[in-house]
Amino acid sequence: MKRIGMGLVGPGFVGVHHIDAVRRLGFVDVVAIAASTEKSARAKADALGVPKAHGSYEQLIADPDVHVVHNTTPNFLHVPVIKAALARRKHVVSDKPLAMTANDARDLWRAAEQAGVVHAVTFNYRGNPLVQQAREMIAAGDVGPVHFIHGGYLQDWLIEATDFSWRLEPEKGGASSAVADIGSHWCDLVQHVAGQRIVEVLADLTTVIGTRMKPSGSVEAFAKGAGDRREPFTMQSEDLATLLVRFDGGAKGAVNVGQVCAGHKNDLWFEINGARASLGWRQERQNELWIGRRESASGILPKDPSLLMPGARKYAHLPGGHQEAWADAFCNVMRDIYAFIADGRTMSELRPPAFATFEDGYHAACIVDAVLESHRRGGAWTAVRERVAV
Numbered sequence: 277m278k279r280i281g282m283g284l285v286g287p288g289f290v291g292v293h294h295i296d297a298v299r300r301l302g303f304v305d306v307v308a309i310a311a312s313t314e315k316s317a318r319a320k321a322d323a324l325g326v327p328k329a330h331g332s333y334e335q336l337i338a339d340p341d342v343h344v345v346h347n348t349t350p351n352f353l354h355v356p357v358i359k360a361a362l363a364r365r366k367h368v369v370s371d372k373p374l375a376m377t378a379n380d381a382r383d384l385w386r387a388a389e390q391a392g393v394v395h396a397v398t399f400n401y402r403g404n405p406l407v408q409q410a411r412e413m414i415a416a417g418d419v420g421p422v423h424f425i426h427g428g429y430l431q432d433w434l435i436e437a438t439d440f441s442w443r444l445e446p447e448k449g450g451a452s453s454a455v456a457d458i459g460s461h462w463c464d465l466v467q468h469v470a471g472q473r474i475v476e477v478l479a480d481l482t483t484v485i486g487t488r489m490k491p492s493g494s495v496e497a498f499a500k501g502a503g504d505r506r507e508p509f510t511m512q513s514e515d516l517a518t519l520l521v522r523f524d525g526g527a528k529g530a531v532n533v534g535q536v537c538a539g540h541k542n543d544l545w546f547e548i549n550g551a552r553a554s555l556g557w558r559q560e561r562q563n564e565l566w567i568g569r570r571e572s573a574s575g576i577l578p579k580d581p582s583l584l585m586p587g588a589r590k591y592a593h594l595p596g597g598h599q600e601a602w603a604d605a606f607c608n609v610m611r612d613i614y615a616f617i618a619d620g621r622t623m624s625e626l627r628p629p630a631f632a633t634f635e636d637g638y639h640a641a642c643i644v645d646a647v648l649e650s651h652r653r654g655g656a657w658t659a660v661r662e663r664v665a666v
């Protein structure tokens with residue numbers, strides 16, 4: 277098999293997992309890392325055993341050994357980094373949110389289509405075997421027509437006024453914080469599983485911590501800020517949100533999103549209620565799928581490949597009782613994307629399910645825009661407006 281060269285721009289918290297995941301595929305070489313300075317790129321590259329270190333994303337993108345550019349930079353750098361990669365016709369794998377506004381996300385989608393490359397966004401929770409099982413069961417009609425989709429995505433890493441991240445600064449993270457950062461995962465996930473798209477939203481956004489103490493240095497998600505020098509920072513974006521949503525297939529939905537909820541670490545969960553059965557899945561107990569029934573006992577389906585439907589089985593790599601986790605699901609997403617690249621496929625062809633595209637990233641950005649608009653209008657139902665396809 278022809279080997280594929282991967283280069284990563286922005287080696288922070290999640291960048292390391294991109295590298296680990298593609299290494300597990302067996303046919304991908306991690307060629308280079310780019311960071312804001314050559315020194316920091318070199319330090320990361322040495323720590324991770326990556327041969328080349330670049331002090332700018334332009335250098336990495338120009339590197340002929342890099343065929344796929346992974347963008348794990350803060351949100352405000354997504355547009356320039358991705359545009360530069362597309363200008364050189366490199367395939368792009370970008371973290372979510374694809375861009376800080378729907379207009380920018382649409383431009384990136386259009387540019388990627390024009391470049392004729394493979395484009396992907398890491399809505400990584402799609403890669404869980406039991407998420408794929410839920411999707412297969414709904415598609416097969418086991419649940420019946422779906423009428424209610426609800427759940428939440430709660431974390432606690434921003435509960436203290438001293439907790440901080442670039443995600444909270446509108447010019448670096450975007451106008452929305454919790455909804456764009458984690459609510460976008462929930463929306464993508466339930467749409468993917470249920471096969472219905474969110475078309476209207478009603479949002480109530482809250483800023484629980486109005487003033488934060490911003491540290492002098494940069495802080496990674498889930499980490500505590502270092503240093504004594506702190507400045508007051510007036511929050512402009514939400515850390516808590518309640519959304520009602522309507523789906524194009526007729527289902528109604530509700531979701532709570534928050535990053536100030538003590539005890540919840542990465543608590544993404546959904547429940548889907550259909551005419552014949554319900555399905556429930558929780559990221560923090562990802563090896564269990566709850567199946568709810570009225571006429572017989574409800575129960576738990578464990579992540580056991582021998583019990584999964586064929587489409588879901590290939591996302592499980594260990595026998596029943598051997599727990600799989602976040603990094604395995606992340607690797608499944610990379611496997612879907614890189615198999616597509618290795619086969620020389622184009623974006624108009626059928627893609628494997630865990631592979632979310634720039635179109636999905638654009639749709640997610642349109643939902644965030646609609647959420648912000650709904651809140652501005654005092655919590656009014658607001659259509660998710662997508663302009664014509666590219």
Ligand code: SOE
Pocket residue numbers: 431457458461497542
């Ligand atoms: C921080 O809230 C974060 O790292 C998100 O940015 C990720 O997308 C999510 O998967 C976990 O939490």
